[in-house]
Amino acid sequence: xxxxxxxxxxxxxxxxxxxxxxxxxxxxxxxxxxxxxxxxxxxxxxxxxxxxxxxxxxxxxxxxxxxxxxxxxxxxxxxxxxxxxxxxxxxxxxxxxxxxxxxxxxxxxxxxxxxxxxxxxxxxxxxxxxxxxxxxxxxxxxxxxxxxxxxxxxxxxxxxxxxxxxxxxxxxxxxxxxxxxxxxxxxxxxxxxxxxxxxxxxx
Amino acid sequence: xxxxxxxxxxxxxxxxxxxxxxxxxxxxxxxxxxxxxxxxxxxxxxxxxxxxxxxxxxxxxxxxxxxxxxxxxxxxxxxxxxxxxxxxxxxxxxxxxxxxxxxxxxxxxxxxxxxxxxxxxxxxxxxxxxxxxxxxxxxxxxxxxxxxxxxxxxxxxxxxxxxxxxxxxxxxxxxxxxxxxxxxxxxxxxxxxxxxxxxxxxxxxxxxxxxxxxxxxxxxxxxxxxxxxxxxxxxxxxxxxxxxxxxxxxxxxxxxxxxxxxxxxxxxxxxxxxxxxxxxxxxxxxxxxxxxxxxxxxxxxxxxxxxxxxxxxxxxxxxxxxxxxxxxxxxxxxxxxxxxxxxxxxxxxxxxxxxxxxxxxxxxxxxx
Numbered sequence: 236x237x238x239x240x241x242x243x244x245x246x247x248x249x250x251x252x253x254x255x256x257x258x259x260x261x262x263x264x265x266x267x268x269x270x271x272x273x274x275x276x277x278x279x280x281x282x283x284x285x286x287x288x289x290x291x292x293x294x295x296x297x298x299x300x301x302x303x304x305x306x307x308x309x310x311x312x313x314x315x316x317x318x319x320x321x322x323x324x325x326x327x328x329x330x331x332x333x334x335x336x337x338x339x340x341x342x343x344x345x346x347x348x349x350x351x352x353x354x355x356x357x358x359x360x361x362x363x364x365x366x367x368x369x370x371x372x373x374x375x376x377x378x379x380x381x382x383x384x385x386x387x388x389x390x391x392x393x394x395x396x397x398x399x400x401x402x403x404x405x406x407x408x409x410x411x412x413x414x415x416x417x418x419x420x421x422x423x424x425x426x427x428x429x430x431x432x433x434x435x436x437x438x
Numbered sequence: 439x440x441x442x443x444x445x446x447x448x449x450x451x452x453x454x455x456x457x458x459x460x461x462x463x464x465x466x467x468x469x470x471x472x473x474x475x476x477x478x479x480x481x482x483x484x485x486x487x488x489x490x491x492x493x494x495x496x497x498x499x500x501x502x503x504x505x506x507x508x509x510x511x512x513x514x515x516x517x518x519x520x521x522x523x524x525x526x527x528x529x530x531x532x533x534x535x536x537x538x539x540x541x542x543x544x545x546x547x548x549x550x551x552x553x554x555x556x557x558x559x560x561x562x563x564x565x566x567x568x569x570x571x572x573x574x575x576x577x578x579x580x581x582x583x584x585x586x587x588x589x590x591x592x593x594x595x596x597x598x599x600x601x602x603x604x605x606x607x608x609x610x611x612x613x614x615x616x617x618x619x620x621x622x623x624x625x626x627x628x629x630x631x632x633x634x635x636x637x638x639x640x641x642x643x644x645x646x647x648x649x650x651x652x653x654x655x656x657x658x659x660x661x662x663x664x665x666x667x668x669x670x671x672x673x674x675x676x677x678x679x680x681x682x683x684x685x686x687x688x689x690x691x692x693x694x695x696x697x698x699x700x701x702x703x704x705x706x707x708x709x710x711x712x713x714x715x716x717x718x719x720x721x722x723x724x725x726x727x728x729x730x731x732x733x734x735x736x737x738x739x740x741x742x743x744x745x746x747x748x749x750x751x752x753x754x755x756x757x758x759x760x761x762x763x764x765x766x767x768x769x770x771x772x773x774x775x776x777x778x779x780x781x782x783x784x785x786x787x788x789x790x791x792x793x794x795x796x797x798x799x800x801x802x803x804x805x806x
Binding site: 303304305 | 738759789796
């Protein structure tokens with residue numbers, strides 16, 4: 236199965252396709268906030284990776300384990316501390332950075348337990364978000380940020396440029412960057428046109 | 439599925455306390471077929487009062503096994519795919535050598551001359567059976583409560599013989615609270631004059647003491663919620679209080695019934711020995727820290743705890759999971775929501791079934 240089929244038919248999430256491209260076969264992968272383990276299962280089957288996951292929702296953990304993925308129920312803000320340094324080849328954080336209590340600590344921990352981090356997040360700088368805010372004068376609600384402010388799990392909004400700034404500040408090396416709008420890749424002005432950004436980062 | 443127990447004899451076993459027990463017998467049942475590669479064997483381990491009859495209908499008693507809802511064709515431990523084995527533990531009273539067995543030296547029951555055994559001893563007796571069946575590696579070892587302790591001991595003591603371990607509602611070491619409840623049970627038995635220093639075989643057993651011990655046990659297996667739901671303050675066969683000390687409440691009736699029923703099927707001295715083995719259980723003992731204890735295990739783990747289990751609370755499972763993680767072991771863990779307290783692993787098995795089935799399938803895939 237090609238990555239694109241995987242996206243449209245299996246998951247409908249374009250960042251997963253990019254992650255599927257990045258991860259080397261046979262590597263050791265930890266997915267933080269892995270949900271029901273769809274990505275991990277796919278990586279295990281198609282790329283032969285040793286797949287592990289962390290997820291806070293018991294119901295999702297159950298479904299992940301039932302599909303044969305080794306997932307443990309844990310809060311991501313503290314779930315990494317037990318792992319020895321350099322345990323994983325990749326630590327994945329897909330669309331969850333903006334939900335963590337201490338995103339900077341999470342990034343640091345990811346790069347402690349893993350040699351590389353793959354971080355995907357929704358870009359708060361997208362023009363629709365900006366337009367929504369400008370027009371309505373309210374906390375933006377768009378396709379990517381569909382929640383009322385009081386129900387949103389997103390507590391640390393960030394943009395493409397914000398992430399680049401933090402990476403520079405904390406000395407993280409960006410090996411690759413991908414910008415997506417729907418399933419299309421964005422090549423110009425990503426801070427304005429990318430809905431989702433995917434970064435491959437090392438120390 | 440009608441099943442019959444088998445018994446196998448061994449010349450002797452060396453025990454953790456330094457003694458040698460000779461000879462011993464181990465009672466066991468099997469379900470399903472061992473494949474040609476002998477790669478589909480699963481050892482299921484019983485909790486404190488269980489026995490080798492884990493599944494199917496007993497030829498002898500006509501009763502279903504203690505985990506019949508988990509073991510069988512199409513069930514979590516699918517006997518169409520796997521070969522499932524269950525033994526009665528050493529020190530037990532259901533076919534395996536225990537304090538009620540005859541000491542060949544005296545021709546009388548061992549009673550209190552039976553050596554104090556440990557969970558490690560129980561597991562070594564099981565290993566002798568597994569060896570005699572020609573099985574080098576078990577696809578999985580699994581059990582709840584004391585069964586979970588044995589599963590952990592297996593993974594640590596015989597790392598090359600265990601592909602996966604599924605410890606459920608259990609701990610890596612007995613806590614003060616767990617030891618305390620066991621001690622109340624033991625004291626109830628030993629306070630019964632019929633106990634007679636353990637020498638009651640052929641006479642009246644310490645039925646009252648054993649029944650009280652069991653009553654305490656049953657309380658710890660339930661939760662406040664499940665007791666409220668099951669009994670509330672309902673009265674038993676009456677409209678008003680009796681203003682006496684006969685049974686008033688449903689819960690009293692239930693506990694008395696469970697207590698007296700237990701006396702018919704369990705040996706009081708086995709109660710003493712097995713609870714002691716649980717109290718002595720500490721995966722770290724002789725191995726330093728929990729991390730050091732887990733150093734040699736290469737098993738994959740599925741750890742399950744239950745939200746309302748206050749006897750073996752989730753924090754104990756989480757402690758185990760954290761240690762496994764720091765040893766970089768392959769571990770899956772979830773706390774299941776259930777109201778049934780410690781008994782959940784026996785009675786509330788729908789979600790547990792999905793977990794075990796998926797975990798075993800992916801494990802079996804890896805060894806094939």
